[in-house]
Amino acid sequence: MLKLYWAPGTVASATGIVLNEGNVHWEGLRVDFANGAQMQPEYHAVNPKGRVPALATPGGVLTETGAILEYLAATAVPGLVPADPLQAARMREVMYYLASTMHVNHAHKGRGSRWADDERSWADMKAKVPETMTTSCAYIEGLIVGPFLFGDDVTLADVWLFTISCWLEGDGVDVSCFPKLAAFREAMNARPSVRAAREKGLMG
Amino acid sequence: MLKLYWAPGTVASATGIVLNEGNVHWEGLRVDFANGAQMQPEYHAVNPKGRVPALATPGGVLTETGAILEYLAATAVPGLVPADPLQAARMREVMYYLASTMHVNHAHKGRGSRWADDERSWADMKAKVPETMTTSCAYIEGLIVGPFLFGDDVTLADVWLFTISCWLEGDGVDVSCFPKLAAFREAMNARPSVRAAREKGLMG
Numbered sequence: 139m140l141k142l143y144w145a146p147g148t149v150a151s152a153t154g155i156v157l158n159e160g161n162v163h164w165e166g167l168r169v170d171f172a173n174g175a176q177m178q179p180e181y182h183a184v185n186p187k188g189r190v191p192a193l194a195t196p197g198g199v200l201t202e203t204g205a206i207l208e209y210l211a212a213t214a215v216p217g218l219v220p221a222d223p224l225q226a227a228r229m230r231e232v233m234y235y236l237a238s239t240m241h242v243n244h245a246h247k248g249r250g251s252r253w254a255d256d257e258r259s260w261a262d263m264k265a266k267v268p269e270t271m272t273t274s275c276a277y278i279e280g281l282i283v284g285p286f287l288f289g290d291d292v293t294l295a296d297v298w299l300f301t302i303s304c305w306l307e308g309d310g311v312d313v314s315c316f317p318k319l320a321a322f323r324e325a326m327n328a329r330p331s332v333r334a335a336r337e338k339g340l341m342g
Numbered sequence: 343m344l345k346l347y348w349a350p351g352t353v354a355s356a357t358g359i360v361l362n363e364g365n366v367h368w369e370g371l372r373v374d375f376a377n378g379a380q381m382q383p384e385y386h387a388v389n390p391k392g393r394v395p396a397l398a399t400p401g402g403v404l405t406e407t408g409a410i411l412e413y414l415a416a417t418a419v420p421g422l423v424p425a426d427p428l429q430a431a432r433m434r435e436v437m438y439y440l441a442s443t444m445h446v447n448h449a450h451k452g453r454g455s456r457w458a459d460d461e462r463s464w465a466d467m468k469a470k471v472p473e474t475m476t477t478s479c480a481y482i483e484g485l486i487v488g489p490f491l492f493g494d495d496v497t498l499a500d501v502w503l504f505t506i507s508c509w510l511e512g513d514g515v516d517v518s519c520f521p522k523l524a525a526f527r528e529a530m531n532a533r534p535s536v537r538a539a540r541e542k543g544l545m546g
Binding site for chain 1: 390405407410432434437445447457462463466474
């Protein structure tokens with residue numbers, strides 16, 4: 139059985155939602171971030187990067203949301219990657235933007251110590267998060283066809299975007315400025331896969 | 343014909359090398375970063391994110407290295423993505439790590455203004471780059487089978503990693519501490535695809 143290492147309110151929820159989309163039977167193993175369990179040798183033996191998600195598969199542990207979601211789409215949850223290469227590229231264009239830009243913008247709120255040592259720098263980074271996340275939302279708003287990113291069909295990128303979109307109020311973004319993104323979030327919230335993830339505590 | 347928007351010494355070289363691996367006939371359009379061309383309306387009409395690479399395809403412009411490389415592997419340059427889903431996931435695990443962590447670590451050297459407004463914060467970020475990039479190299483060193491990441495076959499992840507590995511001396515990393523990574527870089531440097539990219543000026 140697939141086992142997902144997760145913590146509430148993190149990007150690990152995207153993996154949980156994709157597993158739910160495929161009605162996959164999976165076990166959740168909660169990593170206690172509040173007590174720093176992600177920094178302990180026991181969890182580093184699972185994922186030396188000390189992050190979630192990590193997915194234990196019959197072939198070993200996989201990390202990185204984008205790699206995990208593609209693996210699930212290829213093995214257990216069909217229908218979430220467009221068959222056409224250009225459309226698949228459009229999906230991955232969003233996925234890599236989320237990974238390399240939007241999630242990174244968010245991370246500067248509470249994880250400044252990854253990139254600087256002075257507490258004043260961390261405060262400076264944190265103060266800029268509403269601006270950078272609003273810029274990211276404006277870019278995403280321009281992509282959304284509706285109700286989902288590319289129209290009626292949910293893809294891996296929708297699930298990942300949904301997870302990040304749940305952080306926006308906490309990041310100081312005025313979501314009412316982005317009506318397509320707000321409607322997208324409602325459409326995702328109505329899915330049984332998301333409701334099940336929320337009931338399990340994944341959304342935080 | 344595919345057109346690649348690029349600037350020397352940037353991650354755009356990964357796309358150029360993959361195009362060369364497939365002997366694809368492509369046109370390069372150099373974006374003049376020194377004069378800020380990436381911030382001008384003309385280039386924003388190509389890529390509103392103001393970054394390279396951007397690849398003009400018959401179906402429109404694609405951005406984000408990971409999405410572009412996957413598109414090329416699916417349409418024009420076969421053999422760079424493992425057929426087995428787990429092996430493909432291992433490749434993508436590296437690709438997403440490069441996109442979301444290692445390239446981001448590097449970017450804090452010269453792009454601090456993306457995430458903070460105070461020049462002291464930028465200097466603080468810059469000072470930490472040798473440490474964060476060395477940590478990234480240690481993680482990658484542990485993955486390399488040799489001569490390439492996963493053995494004898496080059497994948498998309500190898501090309502991307504090679505591009506980033508060309509920045510290490512400039513980022514203050516002592517590459518001699520990472521013999522597998524150093525040997526990997528030599529093996530990649532010997533490939534005709536890399537030599538052609540260097541001759542074209544892509545490596546900076």
